[in-house]
Amino acid sequence: MKTDRITSTLVELCEIPSPSGCERHVADYILSRISALGLDAVEDNAGDNLNGDTGNIIVRVDGNSSSSLLLTAHMDTVMPVGGLPDRINVNITDGIVHTDQNSILGADDKAGIAIALELLHHIVETSDYIHSLEIVFTVQEEIGARGAAYLNKESIRSKQGFVLDGDTPVGTVIVSAPHKLRYDLVVRGTAAHAALEPEKGINAIKAMSAIVAELPCGKIDSKTVTNYGIVKGGNATNVIPDRVELIGELRGHDLEKVQYVQKQIDETPSRVLACSGASAEIVWTDLYPGYSVSLDELCIRYFASACKKFDVQVDYITTDGGGDANPLNGSGIICVPFGLGMKAIHTNQENIKLADLYDAFNLLLECVSIKS
Numbered sequence: 461m462k463t464d465r466i467t468s469t470l471v472e473l474c475e476i477p478s479p480s481g482c483e484r485h486v487a488d489y490i491l492s493r494i495s496a497l498g499l500d501a502v503e504d505n506a507g508d509n510l511n512g513d514t515g516n517i518i519v520r521v522d523g524n525s526s527s528s529l530l531l532t533a534h535m536d537t538v539m540p541v542g543g544l545p546d547r548i549n550v551n552i553t554d555g556i557v558h559t560d561q562n563s564i565l566g567a568d569d570k571a572g573i574a575i576a577l578e579l580l581h582h583i584v585e586t587s588d589y590i591h592s593l594e595i596v597f598t599v600q601e602e603i604g605a606r607g608a609a610y611l612n613k614e615s616i617r618s619k620q621g622f623v624l625d626g627d628t629p630v631g632t633v634i635v636s637a638p639h640k641l642r643y644d645l646v647v648r649g650t651a652a653h654a655a656l657e658p659e660k661g662i663n664a665i666k667a668m669s670a671i672v673a674e675l676p677c678g679k680i681d682s683k684t685v686t687n688y689g690i691v692k693g694g695n696a697t698n699v700i701p702d703r704v705e706l707i708g709e710l711r712g713h714d715l716e717k718v719q720y721v722q723k724q725i726d727e728t729p730s731r732v733l734a735c736s737g738a739s740a741e742i743v744w745t746d747l748y749p750g751y752s753v754s755l756d757e758l759c760i761r762y763f764a765s766a767c768k769k770f771d772v773q774v775d776y777i778t779t780d781g782g783g784d785a786n787p788l789n790g791s792g793i794i795c796v797p798f799g800l801g802m803k804a805i806h807t808n809q810e811n812i813k814l815a816d817l818y819d820a821f822n823l824l825l826e827c828v829s830i831k832s
């Protein structure tokens with residue numbers, strides 16, 4: 461690893477804003493770096509199909525093993541409430557990379573991209589033993605791992621890998637993440653003038669309120685949580701509203717428990733609305749599957765062995781969040797998010813220690829260099 465190079469790669473990447481769906485400039489930066497190394501990359505058509513300007517970028521490198529490992533990093537960042545400036549001002553103070561606090565840094569996940577690009581340099585510049593690799597730079601991770609979900613997993617020959625994305629410490633991997641579903645509940649009543657003929661109306665907001673009072677919400681148990689977060693409906697105070705919509709989510713590590721709560725949510729509207737004249741409909745969307753990776757899997761064994769070599773404390777983490785590892789594991793590619801040590805992600809205080817970036821690179825290099 462050339463520390464100056466990986467540092468400037470990270471800074472240059474962070475300076476380019478790339479909110480979900482607008483990853484083009486970061487993708488072009490990555491493509492130019494890859495082609496300067498004499499390597500080929502392909503871009504899929506996720507951009508066209510997911511209303512973005514960029515597809516997933518896939519690079520394959522033949523190494524010394526017949527089987528290959530998958531590495532991924534996402535090119536998008538969150539879009540903060542106040543938007544993003546045209547250029548992000550990145551500073552390094554006492555070995556910590558941060559912004560002028562007027563925007564996020566985007567080390568989530570530019571740190572993962574910087575590590576992957578440095579690894580490509582390492583492969584081109586040395587003849588050291590290394591696994592064959594498939595490296596995928598994904599789009600739209602922050603809005604539901606959409607790029608990874610879209611990715612044609614049939615075209616990926618790796619069976620195991622690492623998702624280079626994590627605000628967890630170096631030395632950690634996330635081995636378990638929940639299933640996530642969204643529901644859209646629409647309640648319909650009957651519109652009428654609220655003052656002239658109120659007896660002809662059925663108030664959808666009132667009906668929805670009765671349902672909401674009964675709907676499961678909050679922490680169900682240590683592995684299951686549900687929330688409703690958006691409600692829309694009504695146009696004027698003098699009209700009895702005939703339509704209200706509520707959007708919620710349900711997450712859980714145990715699929716049976718998730719399905720049990722889903723059934724409770726499903727049954728609530730019809731039970732509450734019986735004889736009210738109002739009607740309700742719920743539409744569910746599976747956002748991504750959960751996963752639980754066994755500690756016996758190859759990627760975990762590589763990781764544990766690499767941590768041992770560098771005398772790094774290993775920690776296997778369960779998260780309640782989700783990301784690219786969810787759809788990948790759901791398609792049978794066993795992979796775990798790899799702690800990179802980024803901190804305060806999605807805020808203007810986001811930062812990453814260069815020492816953590818370098819340590820994460822060394823750990824990953826060791827993981828992909830272990831002879832199987």
Ligand SMILES: [Zn+2]
Pocket residue numbers: 534568569601625626783
């Ligand atoms: Zn991320």
